[in-house]
Each structure stands twice: as structure tokens, then as C-alpha cells.
Amino acid sequence: MSVNDIIEKQDEIKSHSYDFILWPEGWGKFKLRYEWKSHKLEESTTNNIPDQSGIYTLLIQPGIAGHPACSYLMYVGRTKSLRRRFKDYLKKEKLSSGRPKIIRLLNKYSGYLWFCYITIEIENLQNTEEELIAAYVPPCNDQIPARIHKVIGAFK
Known part of the structure; x- marks a missing residue:
């Protein structure tokens, strides 16, 4: 392998790099328990997603050696319609300006993404999403709570 190779x-590997924050203090503060459902982000599973409000996460699951817990939680979001949001993610061209x-x-x-969700009443969406973002600190969410963002940025 040449130096150029x-x-x-190395450039390719760096393009797949994300900063993950594992923060047990944040995990311990989130006390509610939910029964999450998950579906691979593909057209064939669209009808399995309810047309209800809820919280969802996007996970990368490489499926290496069939390990049941090999996942990377990348994003937490909220929506008034889980099915509509799921369909939006299938239409990449629609999101190109997003x-x-x-x-x-x-x-x-593509091919490794999973859409995990819970149904939540609309009036609880924002608060639940904010609490989950504070607990998970997902790398693709920009709206990290200020108290956490301040600590993370203090030594950069």
C-alpha cells in the first residue's frame, strides 16, 4: 500500500468519525421507561409505523456477527406523525436542502439505519425529546442543552 493509498x-475513515459522549450522570437522571419499537429504515416497513405523534431515534446498526447490542444512537427527534417522518427520511432528495x-x-x-420510536402525546413531545437529548447527547443533534454544551465546550 502506497503512502497516497x-x-x-485515512480521509475515508475520518469521514465516518463522530464524537460520542458517554455520560452516566445524564443516563441516571432519565427515570421514565418506554417500550420502544424499531424498524429498519426501508420502504417495506413504512406501513408498520403508526400515524401518531412520538419521539424517534435514528440508529446505525452494522449487524456485525449478529451482535444484538451493536448500535450507535445518532439522533433524537420528535414529530406529530411518526409515519410521515419515516417516509420523509426515505425521500432523500426532499431532504437535500435540510x-x-x-x-x-x-x-x-443506507442499509444500516434503524428508526426506533415511542408514541407520546403531543403536549409531552418537546419535554421528552429535550430530556432524551440530555441523556443520550447524540452526535447528530445540534440542540444539546446549554448546561451540557457548556461543559463539553470548556476544554475544546
């Missing part, structure tokens, strides 16, 4: 491979981090996920990890 190594540089090219959020770059989400577009990157959809383009780079």
Missing part, C-alpha cells in the same frame, strides 16, 4: 484511506448531519447519515449508512 494510506492518506486516501439538515446536513441527517443527510450525511442517510447517504453514508
Whole structure:
């Protein structure tokens, strides 16, 4: 392998790099329990997604060696219609003027993305989403709570 090959491979690997924050204090603060449902982000599963309000997460699941817990939680979101949001993510061209981090996920990890969700009443969406973002600190969410963002950014 030549030096140029190594540089090219390094650039490719860096394009798949994300900063994950594992913060047990945040995990311990989230006390509610939910029964999450998950479906691979593909057209054939659209009808399994309810047309209700809810919270969803986007996960990358590489499926390496069939390991049941190999997942990377990348994004937490809320929506008034889980099915509509699921369909939106299937239409990448519609999102092309949207959020770059989400577009990157959809383009780079097609075939490995999972849509996990819980149904929540509309009046509880924002608060529940904010609490989950504070607990998970997902790398593709820009709206990290200020108290956490301040600590994370203090030593950059």
C-alpha cells in the first residue's frame, strides 16, 4: 500500500468519525421507561409505523456477527406523525436542502439505519425529546442543552 493509498484511506475513515459522549450522570437522571419499537429504515416497513405523534431515534446498526447490542444512537427527534417522518427520511432528495448531519447519515449508512420510536402525546413531545437529548447527547443533534454544551465546550 502506497503512502497516497494510506492518506486516501485515512480521509475515508475520518469521514465516518463522530464524537460520542458517554455520560452516566445524564443516563441516571432519565427515570421514565418506554417500550420502544424499531424498524429498519426501508420502504417495506413504512406501513408498520403508526400515524401518531412520538419521539424517534435514528440508529446505525452494522449487524456485525449478529451482535444484538451493536448500535450507535445518532439522533433524537420528535414529530406529530411518526409515519410521515419515516417516509420523509426515505425521500432523500426532499431532504437535500435540510439538515446536513441527517443527510450525511442517510447517504453514508443506507442499509444500516434503524428508526426506533415511542408514541407520546403531543403536549409531552418537546419535554421528552429535550430530556432524551440530555441523556443520550447524540452526535447528530445540534440542540444539546446549554448546561451540557457548556461543559463539553470548556476544554475544546
